[in-house]
Amino acid sequence: MFAFVLRRLAVAIPTLLLLIVFSFLLMHLAPGGPFTGERALPPQVLANLEAQYGLNDPLWLQIWNYLVSVVVHFDFGPSFVYPDRTVNQLIANGFPVTLTYGGLSFVTAVIFGVSLGVVAAIWHNSWIDYLAVGISIGAQVLPNFVMAPLLVLIFTLWYGLLPGGGWSFSDPSFWVMPVIALATSYMASIARITRSSMLEVLGSNHIRTARAKGMPEHRVIIRHALKPAMLPVISYLGPVFVSMITGSVVIDIYFSTGGIGKAFVDSALNRDYAVMMGVTILVGALTILFNLLVDVLYAWIDPKIRY
């Protein structure tokens, strides 16, 4: 296992470097630039701006300087659009917000999704199953861009229970709606995967044997069914977790959280190269890391899996 982890890490580093290089090239291929505005800038002003951000260097040198800055100094540079902020500051401001509501959404989605899926599978074809499936379908057909304004309408306008947006680490009332809106559709997917996987496991020979031996049903479920049924769920959870904690532009827009998701989209639209690269690297690194963690978890759950 240790050797496997080392091998994966050895592959991860060039993968990340390739991601940086390709993102950098793609970014520069996009029409327009960070200083494209309604009015063409005087050549002298444009030249100064380009010099200030190193955009007048050849592309290979820009990439090299960027890699050195990121790898050696862990400095993602200044934002092109927010002159008084560095990318490090923007990520440091936005990422904790996203991590908080994304992490809570993940936990919520997993707890409710797995519970719904397991319950539906155990009481297969009963009213409980139908109810659980109904809830899942309902959650699935209410994507977060529908859920978000709906929640604001209900909890803020009609009942005045929760703030309609904004963010505060010290006041959990700001977290409730983003978490619900983000968790709902993921919860539905987790419930569906869990249910079908659980049904498959419950119909397998070793479960039949356990029941035939007279083992109580709850022990059958917990000791013999749950663990193998979780394998497909876990493989789904890795990338889901990354996408949840690295921001949802919809949640950021509707609840004005100041999270990293909106910052990423804005950086693309504003051609804020530095922020774009910073967030790309963050998401890339987290994706690689969590895919690795999922593989390790897999091996722990199913000892037959060896890498």
Place this chain on the structure above:
Amino acid sequence: MTKLFTTTALLTALALPALAVEPAEGETLAETQTYTYWLLDAIKSLDPALNTDVEGSDAQRNLYEGLMIEDAAGAMIPGMATSHEVSEDGLTYTFTLRDANWSNGQPVTADDFVYAWQRVVTPETASEYAWYLELMNVQNATAIVAGEMTPDQLGVAALDDKTLQVTLTTPTPYFINTLSHTTTYPVPRAVIEEHGDAWTRPENLVGNGAYTLASHNLGVEIVFEKNPEYWDAENVLMETVRGVTVNDNNVALTRYQAGELDRVQIPAGQYPRLSEEFPDQAVSVPYGCSYAYVFNMGENGPEALKDQRVREAMALSLNREVIVDQVLQGGQRPAYSWTHWAINGFAAPEGGMEDMPMEARLERAAELLAEAGYGPDNPVRLQLQYNTDDNHRLLAIAAQQFWRPLGIEIELNNVEWAVHTDRLQSGDFEVARYAWCADYNEATTFLDWFRTDGYNSGKWSNAEYDELLAEARTAEDTTPLYQRAEEILAEEVPAAFVYHYSKVDMINPAIKGLPTENLRNTWYAKDLYRIAE
């Protein structure tokens, strides 16, 4: 030196304090004086030299104060300058500054203005609004921006701590009107030199406005607190001002209705319902922007658009009334001139297509197209480019439908803003959606756009038009000149003007003092107060 006293200058010369904000009879002040307004997006910069957007300007008007400020109707009234004198030749303005302090207690001096203006035109500052000082015709601004002269050669000088002298290259009738713009605000040299780009962070920012920056959570909210050092602090009632970012207009409206915001823009199409339901809250006032479809007549432009008859046919057949009454529905007005109808002293030329019934317009359009060799059997094929926005999309679809029956086949091309502006600048478009908002309340802010050396993305050029605008710079009466300029635009049709904007907002009736007659919607939190509900 000859003193020129305009209505506002008379006030200035008397050096009266700005009119104190007072509740009207029967109004009781609320115990908590707070105002929360809506921001669509994060404020990019609080540096007057680097700001380029409306949200930034709104914030900066609270943090700093320029030589002039605007009253509720948009007229210039004294800000930092208590009076000014103009030389006989109209080239030299001498301003006397009031006693005022920065928020750190240091006095505001003429040198702060000199430093700020020089900083704007210094190429190293890379100010995207350096052109504004060129527009003001400040001496040597153009050469400095081009790197041909040094910033200290700019036509601005501190004669002493309280006397600022500005020298222009040419008499500029609208010069005083340009002085409320945020680009002209003073900035604190010592603070900038100490903190560099980070000087606008809440922990560092020093301003001379009615408010200080209490906090700025980028993309979430910005909070201003009353500045005790402000020269007129005793007359400022509003204690706290919050700008709250909500990236979705509909959610912002919901939050307004929940009482979280005091002011929000009404999303397109909802004004009729809201004004009926909340007549004391839904407000529509003229707003100094004009919307147009610009025709590319440059080298890269399509052959068909080089024919005036095609352009005129397109302008004639555009049903503006349907656009404003059935699509926008927010009190906007159909545009038959480029200059916004409510601009100070502007009177649009009479006659023209505005007076023609729609049927007659369509008939004339069909005739013109037939003369040019086009029609339903031989359609003109053009691409209409617009930047991503629901309203632009709806209008483009409407235009496409208006033009199709005549034989003008429009392919819609939706691109993001960065691509749109890039293509406008490089002339890589056929017909493009564009809007211009007034930088100051005078017709040239619009008309200059079509000058041969102006923005003029469509590369239209007309010598008479250029001459008229040059003449207007020194003319006693500019009205006939501007009218003729608009007539030329109507004859030559470098663009099809669509509508003149209005500002359509929901405003909490408890908030008083927001201007409703200021065409640029320039508001100052120091003029506001909240009454008890």
